[in-house]
Amino acid sequence: MSTESEVAPLVPREGWHVMHLFYHIDHTNWSMLSDEEQRNAKTKLTELIQEIRSQPDTHLLTFAIATPKADLGFMLLTPDLQVANAYEKQLTLSLGPDILNAAYSxxxxxxxxxxxxxxxxxxADTLIGEKGLAEGSEEYEAALKEFDDRMAHYLQHRLYPVLPAWPVICFYPMSKRRLGADNWYSLDFETRRQLMGGHARTGRAYSGRILQLITGSTGLDEYEWGVTLLAKDTIDI
Structure with missing residues (x-):
């Protein structure tokens, strides 16, 4: 039986919730802490990061921010929005009150x-249309099986990603244009699908150098999508 203090989980039918959190460090308030208080605060943050990372189906990336836009960032992925919300509050207060100030989220x-x-x-388009394979032939069935396996792996990554600890991370939100003639949604679905297919083929040229995660945010935040890029070299970004 639930108690009044318990909050019902908020887990989507598929996929995970994702939070990008960016903070400024208030160096004035930080400098007012004693050396021991600073050590304890750092230990508390480290232990919290380890606790979050130990949870099932939960990932937390930590990173420093180049330029003064922010100082510290986190990327949190976890199924339950209630859990994500609780961890966000703990991360914000982890170094003490008024030390981490939100720059963007x-x-x-x-x-x-x-x-x-x-x-x-x-x-229809590739096996029969482009390659001229006969439906039901051994080569056709083998190619279809390879496609099924590849798409299963792709869908698993889209919904339940395991992100590598690469040294470069880039994040930006985006929406499709809706201005006058430059309206993505005025195009028919098949045209949009073909354009996105070309975009995907371009992206595959960066396989092994960039890992891309597209997350949806319509109704959740101010844009339609969030784009996260992980890389080993900034030139690939």
Whole structure:
């Protein structure tokens, strides 16, 4: 039986919630702490990070921010929005009150893409249309099986990503244009799907150098998507 202090989980049917959190460090308030208080605060933050990372289906990236836009950043992925909200509050206060001040934040959710090529589209357009394979042939079935396996891996990454500890991270929110003639949604779905397919092919050229995670945020924050890029070298970003 639930008690009044318990909060019902808020877990989506598929995917995880994602928070990008950026903070300024108030160096004036920090300098007013004694050496022991600073050590204890750092220990508390370290222990909190370890606690969050130990939770099932939960990931937390930590990073420093280049330029004065912010000093410290976190990227939190976890299924339950209630848990994400609680961890955000703990991270904000982890070094003590008024030490970490929010510079920017963004809430989104991992999701599949409506423009993903379906099994039927791949069979008709690529296997039969481009490669001229006969439906039901051994080569056709092998290629279709390879497509199924590749798409299962792709969908798993989109919804439940495991992010590598690469040294470079970039994040930006975005929305499709809706201005006059430059209106993405005035295009028919098939045209949009083909354009997104070309975009995906360009992205595959960076495989192994950039890991991209697109998260949806319509109704959650001020843009339609969040884009997170992880890389080993800033030139690839």
């Amino acid at each position: 963004y809430l989104s959710q991992t999701e599949s893409s409506e423009y993903t090529t379906t099994r039927e589209q791949y069979a």
